[in-house]
Amino acid sequence: MGNEHMYGFGSGGVLMGLLIIVIIVVVAYFIFKRRGAFGSTSTAETPLEILKKRYAKGEISEEEYEKMKKNLLE
Numbered sequence: 056m057g058n059e060h061m062y063g064f065g066s067g068g069v070l071m072g073l074l075i076i077v078i079i080v081v082v083a084y085f086i087f088k089r090r091g092a093f094g095s096t097s098t099a100e101t102p103l104e105i106l107k108k109r110y111a112k113g114e115i116s117e118e119e120y121e122k123m124k125k126n127l128l129e
Contacts (some may be wrong), residue, residue, distance in 0.1 A: 102127050 100108075106127065110120040 103124065104121050106115075106120065109115050110117070115123070
């Protein structure tokens with residue numbers, strides 16, 4: 056008997072085991088990534104950044120921008 060039979064694994068068993076481990080790691084990665092568990096920085100914009108973008112797009116006037124900005128910074 057060769058060593059591969061001694062532990063109950065043939066070459067196919069080892070490959071299958073590695074495949075299962077890779078699948079588990081990939082699934083765990085995507086689960087944790089979705090939950091933000093890897094310390095990813097938040098991509099949420101602050102209210103001031105949203106206000107600046109609205110002004111830059113022309114959605115609000117300069118007067119509205121200044122008034123809203125003042126309210127946010129109080």
